[in-house]
Amino acid sequence: MGNYSKAFVAGFGIVGVGYALxxxxxxxxxxxYEAFKADxxxxxAFSDVxxxxxxxxxxxxIKKKTPAPVPEPVSK
Known part of the structure; x- marks a missing residue:
């Protein structure tokens, strides 16, 4: 095989692997859409606020902050 043939085969191989990847x-x-749905x-919600x-x-x-709800301890 000549040098040009080897270069073309190697080039097409690299491009083919890249395209498949x-x-x-x-x-x-x-x-x-599912990945960005939560975002x-x-x-x-931030825009609404x-x-x-x-x-x-x-x-x-001037507004007073409302305290965050305190979670109740879990009884065993």
Missing amino acids: MLTTVPTEEEL QVRRQ LRKAANDPEPMW
């Missing part, structure tokens, strides 16, 4: 690792649209919910605070005439630093 891409096909096996790239997620589908449904997989991407979308979190961002929407910001929108509510923007429409409220009272400044945020």
Whole structure:
């Protein structure tokens, strides 16, 4: 085999392996949507809080913070 033939075979082999690797690792649209679903919910909740605070005439630093609920201890 000549040098050009070896180079073409090696080049096609590298490109073929790269393409096969891409096909096996790239997620589908449904997989991407499911992966980002939780992030979308979190961002929407944050956006809702910001929108509510923007429409409220009272400044945020004047409002009293409500304490977080304390979890009850688990009895055995």
